Ligand SMILES: Nc1ncnc2c1ncn2[C@@H]1O[C@H](COP(=O)(O)OP(=O)(O)OP(=O)(O)O)[C@@H](O)[C@H]1O
């Protein structure tokens with residue numbers, strides 16, 4: 001076994017988990033909403049891309065570019081007509097409603113597309129690899145990681161260098177005072193969830209091209225995303241990437257030792273990180 | 288006709304009534320002070336006007352328009368900006384970002400911009416990249432005033448600027464008010480400190496237990512009358 005190769009694979013896998021997690025992290029950071037349907041929405045977007053590729057014969061990247069605004073609209077509508085009504089001092093309603101949405105999505109997808117597992121065809125990219133020294137690295141994992149970096153750089157710029165980002169942070173700090181500034185918190189939240197869902201479409205492309213998926217795999221993606229966010233420290237997008245990498249590396253090392261240990265090793269890493277750094281690797285200074 | 292007027296304004300926190308028919312007005316270019324003891328309902332009045340609390344539409348009229356039922360962002364867009372009690376800066380934003388967010392909901396040209404706010408409060412320019420909440424109380428109050436001015440409001444509502452500040456700092460802050468008046472804004476100042484209120488205001492209202500108990504020009508009001516209106520007749 002080649003340890004360098006294993007760790008590298010793990011880091012690149014971390015990019016996929018960071019993509020799963022970035023939207024979750026953004027939404028939680030802005031409105032303290034934990035969307036339990038996040039994983040199922042990734043799966044929904046994967047089916048959307050799958051259908052666009054299958055019926056229109058599109059290139060999967062083109063299909064993703066079409067899926068992004070569609071997912072943005074779905075996120076915007078969900079936030080405006082469903083999630084906004086659940087937000088308040090009580091944290092239970094948003095959990096119940098997003099859990100319900102998760103169940104609905106899984107069963108809806110099961111009805112529409114059966115339990116068969118699918119894969120988004122990506123042609124020669126599926127097996128393409130490049131040489132890095134003595135290692136062969138898949139092009140898809142590299143693209144995944146590069147996309148994760150790009151998503152995090154763009155989201156950070158959005159948050160810290162635009163008027164919308166200022167409104168996001170102000171609303172997160174104090175929604176009542178934000179209202180006095182002319183910010184409409186509920187509209188701001190709808191845009192944030194829309195953006196999170198556009199990122200979900202990117203995550204879905206890599207989920208669906210790299211491995212098989214079926215309607216039931218959403219909750220496990222949610223857990224990976226959740227573990228990445230928590231390990232990284234709430235509110236930090238670079239932390240979320242770091243959390244994803246820790247999870248990915250732990251899984252590939254666990255899997256290299258014994259394939260049955262892959263998933264478990266990730267969860268153990270999660271527990272260990274929280275044991276030694278209860279607020280995650282890069283906690284935000286203000287909470 | 289007054290620029291801003293309340294007509295028998297009532298306000299509630301669930302079933303607790305905090306205002307019992309408040310009538311007052313603010314003319315264009317005027318500075319009005321509202322004084323009263325703890326719990327008199329001054330902040331409730333400010334929250335009602337600014338749209339944080341919803342009221343019956345006709346109970347608050349701005350520029351001939353009923354605005355009592357509007358939400359805060361809509362009121363702000365009409366040109367009524369608030370400096371809330373306790374300053375309420377956004378901790379995640381720097382001083383400059385706190386100022387910039389003040390004009391989020393209203394893009395109008397007027398005298399106030401980052402430059403003119405920094406001229407008004409030069410110390411803020413030095414600290415522009417600090418988190419808003421890293422500043423002293425007085426400096427935070429300057430940011431909060433600057434943030435409200437950034438929207439170039441017609442009406443500036445100030446809720447207890449002096450709260451928790453040393454007298455010399457309070458003096459510094461009130462020193463900015465002639466320039467703010469000059470810029471054309473009409474001003475409502477809520478204060479517990481009667482002396483400070485008398486100095487800046489054209490007219491004064493006294494509130495007690497959710498009602499206006501006295502009003503008039505500072506020169507014309509007798510000390511004993513204010514005392515009675517502020518603390519109740521038998522104190
Ligand atoms: N959020 C709230 N919920 C319930 N009651 C409230 C709330 N805010 C204020 N009150 C009550 O409404 C009444 C008026 O309070 P308000 O804050 O308007 O007084 P104030 O004149 O601003 O006092 P202070 O000088 O202490 O700021 C008080 O009896 C207060 O207890």
Ligand SMILES: [Mg+2]
Pocket residue numbers: 329330331372446447
């Ligand atoms: Mg008050």
